[in-house]
Amino acid sequence: xxxxxxxxRDILDKFITxxxxxxxxxxxxxxxxxxxxxxxxxxxNVRFSRYEQPEDxxxxxKYCRYLRDNFHSLDAFDIPRVQFASLLVxxxxxxxxxxxxxxxxxxxxxxxxxxxxxxxEAVVSTHDSRDAISAFTAAVNQTEIFRRxxxxxxxxxxxxxxxxxxxxxxxxxxSFALACCLDARFQMTHVIEDYEEAIAIADKIVAAITPGDxxxxxxxxxxxxxxxxxxxxxxxxxxxxxxTIHRLRVLLCLPCHDPPIVPSIKRTLEHSRFQDSxxxxxxxxxxxxxxxxxxxxxxxxxxx
Numbered sequence: 001x002x003x004x005x006x007x008x009r010d011i012l013d014k015f016i017t018x019x020x021x022x023x024x025x026x027x028x029x030x031x032x033x034x035x036x037x038x039x040x041x042x043x044x045n046v047r048f049s050r051y052e053q054p055e056d057x058x059x060x061x062k063y064c065r066y067l068r069d070n071f072h073s074l075d076a077f078d079i080p081r082v083q084f085a086s087l088l089v090x091x092x093x094x095x096x097x098x099x100x101x102x103x104x105x106x107x108x109x110x111x112x113x114x115x116x117x118x119x120x121e122a123v124v125s126t127h128d129s130r131d132a133i134s135a136f137t138a139a140v141n142q143t144e145i146f147r148r149x150x151x152x153x154x155x156x157x158x159x160x161x162x163x164x165x166x167x168x169x170x171x172x173x174x175s176f177a178l179a180c181c182l183d184a185r186f187q188m189t190h191v192i193e194d195y196e197e198a199i200a201i202a203d204k205i206v207a208a209i210t211p212g213d214x215x216x217x218x219x220x221x222x223x224x225x226x227x228x229x230x231x232x233x234x235x236x237x238x239x240x241x242x243x244t245i246h247r248l249r250v251l252l253c254l255p256c257h258d259p260p261i262v263p264s265i266k267r268t269l270e271h272s273r274f275q276d277s278x279x280x281x282x283x284x285x286x287x288x289x290x291x292x293x294x295x296x297x298x299x300x301x302x303x304x
Contacts, residue, residue, distance in 0.1 A: 016043050034077040037063050038084065045091050057094055064088045085116035086132035093135035097142050107145060107154045110136055111161050118165050118174070130173060137177040146184040155185065172208060172216060175201050176223070183227055190234040199227050206254075214255070221251055221261055229268045244272045 041063035048056035064087060071077065074084050092110050095101035117132050140158065145151045162178035182198035185191070205220045228244045248269040256262055 012043065012047055016040065016047065031077045034067070034071055034074070035079060037067055038074070038077075038079050038087075041067070041091070042087055045087065045094070048094060052098075054098070054100070057091065057098065057100065061091045061095055064091055082117060082119055083128055085113045086128040089113050089117055089132040090128075090135045093132075093139035096139045097135075103143055103145060103148075103151055104154050107139075107143075107151070107158065110139075111154070111157050114161060114165065118169055133173045133177055137173075137180050140177070140181055141184060146181075146188050155181075159185070172205055175205055176216070176220065179205070179220075179223060183223060183230070186227070187230050190230075192231075192235070195227060195231050199224065202227065217254065218256060218261060221254060221256065222264075224251060225261070225264055225268055229271070232268070232272060241272060245269065248272065 041060045044056045044060035044063070047053065048060065064084075067074065067079075067084065068088065075081055089110050092101065092106045092113075096103060096106050114133075114136065117129050140146075145155045145158070159178065159181050162174060162181060165174050166178055179198045179201040182194045182201075186194040186198065202220050202224050205216070206224075209217050209220070224247060228247055231240055232244055248265050251265050252262070252269075
């Protein structure tokens with residue numbers, strides 16, 4: 001009920017102001033004040049998510065770190081550790097997405113926190129933990145963690161942590177986060193093992209999606225299109241081409257609630273067919289010219 005009330009910005013603003021007064025005038029480390037700090041940080045992050053005021057994000061992160069550094073046993077103040085860890089992951093992820101954070105330091109901190117987010121038996125069904133995993137995945141996708149040389153060590157730790165989390169507690173959202181990380185690394189390194197691991201995860205997610213979960217289906221369809229398009233651009237292999245065309249045709253048969261996905265699938269499919277026909281043409285030239293590589297390359301160049 002309270003979340004519905006706080007949908008209105010004026011009420012949310014007044015609630016944040018009241019919490020600020022509670023924790024600052026005067027400060028006593030009582031349960032009420034510490035709880036007030038937590039709810040202040042939480043609601044500042046809510047307001048930032050809706051209205052993107054940079055000061056809200058900065059203050060939310062400051063209060064979260066203050067609580068982390070000064071109150072190691074938040075459970076004693078009736079603040080569940082998993083709930084606090086979920087909030088801090090969301091704030092750190094937002095900080096990275098909007099270019100305010102240190103990509104190595106903040107990502108290392110999230111890698112440490114994610115196992116705590118996944119520690120609760122009820123984590124897969126809680127709103128806060130799901131938001132945390134979603135925010136973490138978005139931060140990975142929207143930052144340069146897999147593009148920079150100085151971030152490769154933390155990038156590897158991100159992937160390893162998600163592999164361990166997926167093995168310990170299988171969950172579609174955590175699996176999707178891992179597949180997105182592998183996809184991002186494959187885009188840069190073109191190591192086929194990353195593609196194969198990511199596409200296998202994506203296939204399992206597609207098989208497990210419930211009929212009403214259109215958002216997850218659309219997300220994983222986009223991921224598969226991204227993966228097969230990247231492989232298409234990285235490898236010229238008849239088996240890969242055949243697999244790509246088959247996968248894209250299957251995707252076109254799935255119900256889709258995100259209109260831009262269908263044109264993207266069709267564009268990739270057309271590109272696949274072009275690559276397929278070009279590969280057949282090159283094979284015929286190879287038969288025609290035999291071992292004369294120079295003549296074959298001249299013929300290919302003439303048709304491009």
